[in-house]
Amino acid sequence: MTAQLNPRGDVAVLVPAAGAGVRLGPGRPKALRLLAGEPLLVHAVRRLAAAGSVHSIVVAAPAAELDAVRRLLAPVAPVTVVAGGAERQASVAAALAAVPAGPDIVLVHDAARALTPPALVEAVAAAVRAGDDAVIPVLPVVDTVKEVDAAELVLGTVDRSALRAVQTPQGFRREVLTAAHAVAADPLTDDAGLVEKLGVPVRCVPGSEYALKVTRPFDLALAEHLLAAGV
Numbered sequence: 413m414t415a416q417l418n419p420r421g422d423v424a425v426l427v428p429a430a431g432a433g434v435r436l437g438p439g440r441p442k443a444l445r446l447l448a449g450e451p452l453l454v455h456a457v458r459r460l461a462a463a464g465s466v467h468s469i470v471v472a473a474p475a476a477e478l479d480a481v482r483r484l485l486a487p488v489a490p491v492t493v494v495a496g497g498a499e500r501q502a503s504v505a506a507a508l509a510a511v512p513a514g515p516d517i518v519l520v521h522d523a524a525r526a527l528t529p530p531a532l533v534e535a536v537a538a539a540v541r542a543g544d545d546a547v548i549p550v551l552p553v554v555d556t557v558k559e560v561d562a563a564e565l566v567l568g569t570v571d572r573s574a575l576r577a578v579q580t581p582q583g584f585r586r587e588v589l590t591a592a593h594a595v596a597a598d599p600l601t602d603d604a605g606l607v608e609k610l611g612v613p614v615r616c617v618p619g620s621e622y623a624l625k626v627t628r629p630f631d632l633a634l635a636e637h638l639l640a641a642g643v
C-alpha cells in the first residue's frame with residue numbers, strides 16, 4: 413500500500429533525491445549529506461509534510477540507498493521510496509509512476525532545496541488548483557548576464573528583465589505532467605521544460621530565497637546559517 417499523509421489532500425509530491433552531488437564535492441549522495449546534523453532529504457521531506465494539502469510523497473533515492481532512505485524517513489513522514497535513475501528526469505519519471513490514485517495535482521521538488529517553506533508548496537499547489545496546468549516558482553535575476561563564446565569572449569549583454577531563475581516545487585495538473593513525461597526524449601533540467609514542449613502554458617509565481625538549491629559548498633554553508641537563524 414502507498415503511504416499517505418493527508419487522505420483528504422489533493423497533492424502528491426515527487427522528490428528527486430538520487431543525484432550524486434558532484435558539484436558539492438566528494439561524499440555520500442547529496443540528499444544524504446548532513447545539514448545541521450540531518451540529511452538534506454530529511455529537512456526537505458519534513459517541510460513538505462508540513463504542507464496541509466499534501467496527500468502523498470514519493471522519493472526517488474539512489475538505488476543503493478533504498479533501505480537506508482526508508483529507515484531515515486520513517487520517523488519523519490509516511491513516504492514511498494523508489495529507485496531513481498541516471499538523470500534527474502528519469503528519477504522524476506520513476507517517482508511519477510508510483511503516485512497513488514487520488515491526487516489531481518503533482519508537484520516535483522528537489523531534495524536539494526531542503527529549506528523550502530511549506531507556504532511555497534501551498535502557493536504553487538493553489539495556483540494549479542485555481543486553473544493553471546503548470547506552475548513554477550521564480551525569482552528575478554539580480555546580476556547582469558552576458559552571453560559568451562567558447563573562448564569566454566563576450567558576445568553581448570542579455571536583457572535580464574525578461575529572465576527568471578527557476579526553483580521547485582514545480583506544480584502540474586497530474587495528467588499534464590504524465591503526458592509530458594510520456595513523450596519526453598532528451599533529458600531536460602526541469603519538468604516545466606517538458607510541459608513547454610507540449611505547448612502547455614507555464615505560469616510563474618513568486619519563489620522564495622529560502623528555496624535555494626544546495627549545489628556547491630557555499631550553498632551548504634549558507635543553508636547552515638539560515639537554519640541557525642531560525643529558518
Ligand SMILES: Nc1ccn([C@@H]2O[C@H](COP(=O)(O)OP(=O)(O)OP(=O)(O)O)[C@@H](O)[C@H]2O)c(=O)n1
Binds near residue numbers: 435
Ligand atoms: N540522477 C539524478 C540526478 C539528480 N537528482 C535530484 O535532482 C535534484 C536537483 O539536482 P541537482 O541539485 O543538480 O543534484 P545533483 O545531480 O546531485 O548535483 P550534481 O550535478 O552536482 O551532481 C536533486 O535533489 C538531486 O538529488 C535525481 O533525483 N536523480
Ligand SMILES: C[C@](O)(CO)[C@H](O)COP(=O)(O)O
Binds near residue numbers: 522579580601
Ligand atoms: C529543477 C531545478 O531545480 C530548477 O532550477 C534545476 O534545474 C535542477 O538542477 P540541475 O542541476 O539542472 O539538475
